[in-house]
Amino acid sequence: MTTVQPALNHRRREPLSDATLLMLIAIGIFLVMYASAVILMGGAFQKPQQFLDLFNENAALIIIACALTVVMIGGGINISVGGIIGLTCMACTKFLEYSAPQNSVVAVLLTVLLALAIGLAFGLFEGFMVSYLEIQPFIVTLAGMFLARGLTTILSVNPVKVTHEGFQALVKTKLQIPWLGYVAKNGNLISAKLEIGAIVALLVVAAVWLMLRYTKLGRGIYAVGGNRQSALMLGINVKRTSFWSYVISGVLAGLAGLVFLMHKPAANASIAMRSEMDAIAASIIGGTLLTGGVGNVIGTLFGVMILAAIQKIIGLSPLNESWWQDMASGAMLGIFIMLQSVILSRRGKRGKAEASKG
Amino acid sequence: MENIRDEAPRLFYDTTEGAARMQNDVVLTMRGISKLFPGTRALDNVDFTLRRGEIHALMGENGAGKSTLIKVLTGVYGKDAGSIHIEGIEGEAPIHSPQDAQNAGISTVYQEITLCPNLTVAENMFIGRTDGAIVNWKDCEKKATAILESLNIPARAKQELSSCSLAVQQMVAIGRAVDMNCKVLVLDEPTSSLDEQEVSMLFKLMRDLKSRGVGIVFVTHFLEQVYEVSDRITVLRNGKLVGEYPVAELPQLELVAKMMGKDLNDLEGLEKADRHTSAATETVYEAEGLSSTARRPFDFRIRRGEVNGFTGLLGSGRSESVRAIFGADRITGGKVRVRGKAVKITNPHEAMKHGIGYLPEDRKRDGIIADLSVRDNIILALQVMRGFFRPMKRSEMEAFADEYIKELNIKTASQNTPVGSLSGGNQQKVILARWLLTHPDYLILDEPTRGIDVGTKLEIQRLVLKLAEENMSVTFISSEIEEMLRTCSRLIVMRDGNTVGELTGDELTQAHVMETIAGGGVQHG
Ligand SMILES: Nc1ncnc2c1ncn2[C@@H]1O[C@H](COP(=O)(O)OP(=O)(O)OP(=O)(O)O)[C@@H](O)[C@H]1O
Numbered sequence: 097m098t099t100v101q102p103a104l105n106h107r108r109r110e111p112l113s114d115a116t117l118l119m120l121i122a123i124g125i126f127l128v129m130y131a132s133a134v135i136l137m138g139g140a141f142q143k144p145q146q147f148l149d150l151f152n153e154n155a156a157l158i159i160i161a162c163a164l165t166v167v168m169i170g171g172g173i174n175i176s177v178g179g180i181i182g183l184t185c186m187a188c189t190k191f192l193e194y195s196a197p198q199n200s201v202v203a204v205l206l207t208v209l210l211a212l213a214i215g216l217a218f219g220l221f222e223g224f225m226v227s228y229l230e231i232q233p234f235i236v237t238l239a240g241m242f243l244a245r246g247l248t249t250i251l252s253v254n255p256v257k258v259t260h261e262g263f264q265a266l267v268k269t270k271l272q273i274p275w276l277g278y279v280a281k282n283g284n285l286i287s288a289k290l291e292i293g294a295i296v297a298l299l300v301v302a303a304v305w306l307m308l309r310y311t312k313l314g315r316g317i318y319a320v321g322g323n324r325q326s327a328l329m330l331g332i333n334v335k336r337t338s339f340w341s342y343v344i345s346g347v348l349a350g351l352a353g354l355v356f357l358m359h360k361p362a363a364n365a366s367i368a369m370r371s372e373m374d375a376i377a378a379s380i381i382g383g384t385l386l387t388g389g390v391g392n393v394i395g396t397l398f399g400v401m402i403l404a405a406i407q408k409i410i411g412l413s414p415l416n417e418s419w420w421q422d423m424a425s426g427a428m429l430g431i432f433i434m435l436q437s438v439i440l441s442r443r444g445k446r447g448k449a450e451a452s453k454g
Numbered sequence: 455m456e457n458i459r460d461e462a463p464r465l466f467y468d469t470t471e472g473a474a475r476m477q478n479d480v481v482l483t484m485r486g487i488s489k490l491f492p493g494t495r496a497l498d499n500v501d502f503t504l505r506r507g508e509i510h511a512l513m514g515e516n517g518a519g520k521s522t523l524i525k526v527l528t529g530v531y532g533k534d535a536g537s538i539h540i541e542g543i544e545g546e547a548p549i550h551s552p553q554d555a556q557n558a559g560i561s562t563v564y565q566e567i568t569l570c571p572n573l574t575v576a577e578n579m580f581i582g583r584t585d586g587a588i589v590n591w592k593d594c595e596k597k598a599t600a601i602l603e604s605l606n607i608p609a610r611a612k613q614e615l616s617s618c619s620l621a622v623q624q625m626v627a628i629g630r631a632v633d634m635n636c637k638v639l640v641l642d643e644p645t646s647s648l649d650e651q652e653v654s655m656l657f658k659l660m661r662d663l664k665s666r667g668v669g670i671v672f673v674t675h676f677l678e679q680v681y682e683v684s685d686r687i688t689v690l691r692n693g694k695l696v697g698e699y700p701v702a703e704l705p706q707l708e709l710v711a712k713m714m715g716k717d718l719n720d721l722e723g724l725e726k727a728d729r730h731t732s733a734a735t736e737t738v739y740e741a742e743g744l745s746s747t748a749r750r751p752f753d754f755r756i757r758r759g760e761v762n763g764f765t766g767l768l769g770s771g772r773s774e775s776v777r778a779i780f781g782a783d784r785i786t787g788g789k790v791r792v793r794g795k796a797v798k799i800t801n802p803h804e805a806m807k808h809g810i811g812y813l814p815e816d817r818k819r820d821g822i823i824a825d826l827s828v829r830d831n832i833i834l835a836l837q838v839m840r841g842f843f844r845p846m847k848r849s850e851m852e853a854f855a856d857e858y859i860k861e862l863n864i865k866t867a868s869q870n871t872p873v874g875s876l877s878g879g880n881q882q883k884v885i886l887a888r889w890l891l892t893h894p895d896y897l898i899l900d901e902p903t904r905g906i907d908v909g910t911k912l913e914i915q916r917l918v919l920k921l922a923e924e925n926m927s928v929t930f931i932s933s934e935i936e937e938m939l940r941t942c943s944r945l946i947v948m949r950d951g952n953t954v955g956e957l958t959g960d961e962l963t964q965a966h967v968m969e970t971i972a973g974g975g976v977q978h979g
C-alpha cells in the first residue's frame with residue numbers, strides 16, 4: 097500500500113488539492129472561452145486592448161471578489177461590499193467637489209484615506225457584530241448593505257460628477273504598453289492601456305494570495321472555515337481571526353469604491369448595485385466553497401474574468417440585451433457548481449476510501 | 455489502606471516519601487473542580503494532582519467525566535467551582551482558552567481528533583503555535599517531516615489531512631502535542647484507533663518524555679495499557695473522585711470494581727462470553743471477486759447465525775473489505791449473492807435494502823449527527839429502511855430509544871439530549887444502538903467497542919452472541935484480537951490488502967492469529 101511508505105518519498109508531488117483543481121478548471125474554461133471568442137468572433141476580440149479592458153472595466157469587481165473569497169474561506173459571507181462601493185464613490189465625489197483642497201496631491205491622498213476609512217469602519221463594525229456578538233454574517237452584512245445604500249442616498253439623490261482636476265489627472269493616467277498596441281489607419285501607433293485601477297486590483301490579488309498562503313492569519317482563516325471547533329482546540333483565536341477577515345473585506349471594499357470612481361468619475365445612488373452578487377459568483381466559479389475552508393484568489397480572479405468575458409461576448413453578439421447576459425452568467429454559474437460537485441463527490445468517494453484504510 | 459483513601463482522597467500524597475518533597479514535584483493541581491451541564495453534573499468537587507515525570511492514568515466508565523476534566527484544564531470549558539494551579543505560575547492559572555493552555559505549557563490530544571481536514575499535515579502540526587505574523591511554512595514542513603519520521607507516521611508533511619486515515623490523523627495529533635516544549639502532556643484516549651505497533655511507539659515516546667520530567671495524563675479504556683505505562687491512577691465515577699492510587703497497589707480487578715462502583719464479589723457476574731458456532735448452513739451473503747477502489751478482489755461468504763471477523767494490522771484492508779461489502783466505496787467488480795439471489799450492491803442504500811447493516815469505524819465522519827437527539831439518532835437507520843413516507847409513531851420511537859438506552863447503558867440526561875453533548879463512549883453506543891435496532895439479517899460492526907469501557911464492552915460482546923443465536927449473521931472487526939477470539943467462529947486474516955489466511959475451530963488462538971498476521975500463513979488473494 098503506497099500510502100504506508102511515508103517519509104521515504106515525502107518529496108513526491110502531492111495530489112492536487114480540491115481548491116487547486118477547481119481553480120485549474122476555472123482557468124481552463126476561461127482560456128477555452130476566450131480563445132473560441134477570438135477565433136469565432138474575430139474582430140474586436142483580436143486586439144490585446146480588448147483583453148486588458150477585462151481588467152480595466154472590472155478592477156473594482158476583482159477587488160471585492162477577493163474580499164468575498166477571504167470571508168467565504170473563513171466560513172462567512174459579506175453582502176455589503178456593493179453598498180460600500182456605492183457609499184465610497186458618493187462620499188469621495190462629494191468630498192472632491194465641495195471640500196477638497198486645490199492641491200491635487202493632497203486632495204487625492206485625502207480621497208484615498210476617506211475611501212479606506214469608510215471601508216475600515218464598515219469592516220470593524222461588521223467584524224465585531226459577527227465575531228464577537230456572534231450574529232449571523234448574512235444578517236449583519238445585509239444590515240450593512242442597507243446602511244451603506246441609505247447613507248449614499250442621504251449624501252445625494254441626484255447623480256454627481258467629479259470635476260476636480262487633480263483627480264481627473266489621476267483618472268487619465270494610464271500605463272501605456274506600446275508593444276501590445278496597433279497601428280491605426282492614419283499611421284499612428286496606438287498603445288494598449290492599463291488603468292491604475294486595474295494595476296491596483298492585480299496587486300490586491302497578489303497581496304491577498306500571499307496573505308492567505310503565508311501568514312498566520314491567512315492559514316487561520318482556512319482553519320476556522322474548515323472546522324471551527326478544531327481550530328479553537330488547535331489554539332487559534334477563532335474570534336479574532338474571523339474579525340480580521342471582515343476588516344480586510346471592508347477595507348478592500350472601500351478600496352474597490354475608489355477604483356470604481358477612477359474608472360468612471362461619477363456617482364449616483366444605485367452605483368455598483370448587485371456587484372456583491374457578481375463577486376460571490378466569481379468566487380464560487382473560481383473554486384471557493386460556500387461552506388468554507390476551501391478557496392483561492394487566483395481562481396477568483398479567473399472567476400471574474402469568466403463573468404466579464406461572458407458579458408463581452410454577449411455584448412458583441414446579436415443578443416446584446418442585458419437579460420441574455422444575466423441568463424448566460426446564471427447558466428454558467430449553474431453548470432459550474434454542478435461540475436464542481438460532481439468532481440468533488442467523485443474525489444470524495446475516492447478520498448474517503450483512501451482515508452479509511454484501517 | 456484502600457478505605458482510608460476512599461474516604462479522604464483529598465490532598466493525599468504517597469506516604470513513603472516526604473510530603474514536602476512531593477509538593478515540589480507537583481506540576482499541576484486541580485482542587486474542588488465542579489462542572490455543570492444542563493441536566494448533568496459532569497464534575498463534582500474533583501481533585502487531581504500531577505507530578506513531574508509521571509504517567510498518570512485517569513480512569514472511569516463512559517461519561518464519568520474524564521474528558522470534561524481535561525477540557526476544564528485546557529480552557530475549553532469554564533469551571534463552575536474549584537481552582538487550578540500550575541507550577542511556576544503564581545496563583546490561579548490564567549487559562550481561558552486552549553491557546554492559553556498551550557502557552558502555559560499544557561499540550562493536549564483530545565479524544566475526538568481536533569485537527570483541520572482542509573489543511574496540510576504540517577500546518578495542522580504548527581498552526582496556532584507560531585510566533586509573528588508571517589509563518590515560515592517551509593521551515594515548519596521540514597520540522598514536521600522530522601517529527602513524522604521520528605515517530606514513523608506514514609504521512610507526508612504537505613499532504614492534506616483529509617486524505618489520511620483515522621489512525622494517521624491520531625498520530626499527527628500526537629506528533630503535534632509532543633513536539634511542544636511542554637510541562638504537561640494530556641492524552642485523551644490516544645490509543646483507541648492505533649494498532650499494537652503504534653501503541654508501543656507511543657509508549658516509548660511517553661516514557662522518553664517522562665524521563666525528561668514531563669507530567670503525562672493518560673486516558674484509556676484498555677486496562678493492559680494502563681498497567682504497562684502508568685505510575686499512578688486516578689479513578690472517577692459519575693463525576694466524582696473515587697481516589698488516587700499508585701499502580702502497584704491497585705490490581706486490575708479492583709480497578710474495575712472502583713470504576714463501576716461495585717464490590718469485588720459482584721464482578722463474578724462479568725464472566726466472559728463464550729463464542730458460539732452456528733449450526734445453520736444457509737449462506738446469507740456471498741461475494742465472488744468483489745473489489746472496490748480501495749480493495750483488491752476477494753471472495754467472501756457468511757452463513758446464517760455466524761459471527762466472523764476480519765483481522766490484520768491497521769492498513770491491512772480489513773475496513774476496506776467490509777466497506778466494499780456495504781457499497782461504501784466505489785465498487786469496481788465482482789458478483790454478489792444475498793440469500794442465494796444475485797443482486798447488485800453499489801451503495802449503502804441498496805445494501806440496507808438487502809438487509810445489511812454497517813457500523814462504520816469513524817463515528818465522527820460517518821455516523822453521528824451531533825445536533826440530533828439521542829432518540830432521533832437511534833431511530834435514523836430504521837426510519838431509512840422503512841422509508842420516509844411511513845413515519846414511526848412517537849410512542850414507538852420513545853419505546854425503542856428507551857430500550858436501547860437501558861440495554862447498552864447509555865449515559866444521557868434524556869432521550870432528547872443532542873448526541874453531541876454525550877461522552878465519546880456513549881456516542882459510540884448510540885450508533886451501535888442504531889444498527890442493532892434495525893435487526894438486519896447481516897450486521898457488520900467495524901470497531902464497535904472503540905472507546906467503550908470494560909463493563910460495557912463485555913456487555914456488547916454478549917449481545918452480539920445473543921443476536922447470532924437469534925440467527926443474525928455478524929462480521930466483527932476489532933483491533934483487540936482477544937475480543938475477536940471471544941466472539942468470532944471464523945477469522946479472516948489480512949495483510950497488505952490481501953487475504954492471507956482463514957482460521958476456524960482450534961486454530962483460533964492468539965498465537966496462531968499473530969503468526970498468520972506476521973506471515974506464517976499462505977499467501978493468496
Ligand atoms: N458539552 C456538553 N454538554 C452537555 N453535557 C455534556 C457535555 N460534555 C459532556 N457532557 C456530559 O458530561 C458527562 C461526562 O462526560 P465526559 O465526556 O467527560 O465523559 P468521559 O469520562 O470522557 O467518557 P468517555 O469514556 O465515554 O469518553 C457525560 O454525562 C456527558 O453527557
Ligand SMILES: [Mg+2]
Pocket residue numbers: 520521522565642877878879
Ligand atoms: Mg471522554
